[in-house]
Amino acid sequence: MTVPQPPVLAAEERAWNYWFVDGLTNLVVGANTLLFALAMIYPPRWPPRLLPIALWLTALVLYVVVAVRYREIVEWLKTRTTYPRTGYVQAPFPDPARAANLTTISLGANSPPPEIQILHMQRRITWTIVVAFAALGSLAFLIIQERWKWTVAGILFSVAMILARKDYRLSWILPVGFPILGLYITALVPRLQGSSYFICGMGLLFVLDGAVTLIRYLLQNPKPKAPAA
């Protein structure tokens, strides 16, 4: 069901989605997941050797730094790619009071029309289901002891991504990639290394998704030429 949004709410939603428009968020998330996977794939072994320990430690420290400074890193990248091309906007921090104010301004003091109430309820339900499927996928890692748990996890993550596509701009790479990744790990990767390889594959999928979105964005929005002096 398509419900036309009042202009103020639509402007706010576009400002929110603008953060994801260039794929940089997924690119950084993917790269960071790869760092974590790298630390998992090459854990320090006995007897300790300097180079593997140094690499493991570097990956781990970088992972923590990127996780803590995620927003600043994405912002830094955006100042070089996105802002010169399509501008800068700061969407408001999610605040229920402000959201209620925007809704009141858009729709009047009366309660929102039923279609919009239904739309908001549908969004909340969708996101609850997305989180539930992602959590189930993660639980499959821990609970199921059989090899096919990777396939199950892959399918569950894929369903979460398909549902997330309803509200957010995600390419087909993630929904299609997760089951393939699950099947690959089930069939070809030794059981003990399954988790680290699955996380590595997950990172690669996010990097790929972010890169494709970024390339598409850059092609659609060439950098404007500076006016001649």
Added chain:
Amino acid sequence: MTPDLQALATLDRVIHEPARLMIMTVLYAVDEADFLYLQRECALTQGNLSSHLAKLESAGYVLIEKMFKGKYPLTVCSLTQKGRAAFADYVQKIRVVSEPPSTAKLARTRHAKSTG
């Protein structure tokens, strides 16, 4: 003239102009936005946007700041408290045109008629 129509007559003319109304709508929904973003959102030319922003700034509705994000210079615009209040007031007045009178208002009118 009925009070509702009188309210329409007092509409803020600074906001009422379509291009400025678009700018105010976008800025009301966000914390801040730069010139380029506003230009794309409102589909206005540079000159048009500049002149409308200047009018909104002189009315005290919009704050325009020059800043740097890294090496990239930005002209960042945001609504002032006065601007937010003016926009909310404008929307309230314009709503009178489309919305049916509330039950309370109707009751007040009936009461006034029956007593007067």
